[in-house]
Amino acid sequence: MLLEITPRASQSISLTPLIDVVFILLLFFMLSSTFSKTRQLELEATSPGTQNLMTEVNRLLLLTENRADLNGTIYTVDSTTFSQQLSAIANADGAVTLAAHPTVRVQQTIHIIDSLRAAGIVQLDLSPSVSE
Amino acid sequence: MKIVATQQPVSQRSNLDNSMIPAINIVFLLLIFFMLAGHIETRDEQLHIPASSSDTELSPGELEIKVSASGDYRINGQSIDKDLQSTMAELRLSPQTVVICHIHRDLPSSALDPIILAVQKHGIKALQIATEHTL
Numbered sequence: 255m256l257l258e259i260t261p262r263a264s265q266s267i268s269l270t271p272l273i274d275v276v277f278i279l280l281l282f283f284m285l286s287s288t289f290s291k292t293r294q295l296e297l298e299a300t301s302p303g304t305q306n307l308m309t310e311v312n313r314l315l316l317l318t319e320n321r322a323d324l325n326g327t328i329y330t331v332d333s334t335t336f337s338q339q340l341s342a343i344a345n346a347d348g349a350v351t352l353a354a355h356p357t358v359r360v361q362q363t364i365h366i367i368d369s370l371r372a373a374g375i376v377q378l379d380l381s382p383s384v385s386e
Numbered sequence: 387m388k389i390v391a392t393q394q395p396v397s398q399r400s401n402l403d404n405s406m407i408p409a410i411n412i413v414f415l416l417l418i419f420f421m422l423a424g425h426i427e428t429r430d431e432q433l434h435i436p437a438s439s440s441d442t443e444l445s446p447g448e449l450e451i452k453v454s455a456s457g458d459y460r461i462n463g464q465s466i467d468k469d470l471q472s473t474m475a476e477l478r479l480s481p482q483t484v485v486i487c488h489i490h491r492d493l494p495s496s497a498l499d500p501i502i503l504a505v506q507k508h509g510i511k512a513l514q515i516a517t518e519h520t521l
Contacts, residue, residue, distance in 0.1 A: 287424025356496035364436040
């Protein structure tokens with residue numbers, strides 16, 4: 255017996271459900287994904303008196319958001335003279351012990367640590383906050 | 387009045403679908419971009435870490451201390467009842483322990499004091515502060 259198979263008419267698939275799903279996925283990834291990456295800042299927190307005696311220890315106190323006391327002299331944080339002082343410390347392989355006034359924000363403390371690192375200071379100690 | 391629903395002819399529907407293809411292409415490209423370039427992580431509205439230019443990848447630490455905007459301390463995800471130093475004393479830490487601190491950027495620097503003092507007391511040499519990379 256011969257069977258006659260009639261060819262099926264090709265049915266076009268509607269794109270609308272596909273677009274709906276893709277749009278939902280797009281919205282999900284747009285709203286939930288972040289582009290910022292978490293990094294880390296490495297600091298030393300050695301106890302007072304345990305630092306290497308061979309290196310010169312410079313004391314830096316962050317007084318306000320933009321004023322810092324470096325070895326008894328007050329500087330504006332973003333000034334050229336302050337940057338020059340930091341470069342001089344870095345060239346002499348000096349160490350810096352950093353403390354901040356209790357009211358100074360953590361972000362500003364991190365900002366000054368960034369400046370110290372950028373100047374080339376490797377030995378950096380973080381001390382608890384100091385009132386004066 | 388009688389409303390008669392007329393069916394769209396197949397050729398007209400097909401034309402509509404074809405005109406949508408460039409839009410779908412762009413949407414697909416955007417989807418692939420967000421899937422590959424972005425990454426999904428848990429967000430804590432109470433903890434915005436400070437920004438820095440540091441480029442060092444965050445390595446997993448043995449001890450993770452989180453300080454939220456309200457000033458609450460959490461050690462390895464668990465909130466602490468006692469002060470930080472006595473809680474850390476119970477953990478029996480060695481000087482080689484890697485301590486990672488996630489601290490809210492707008493907190494005063496004094497919020498770091500208990501961590502620094504605890505780290506110094508245990509003779510831990512290195513303290514890592516988690517930061518957000520800025521260009």
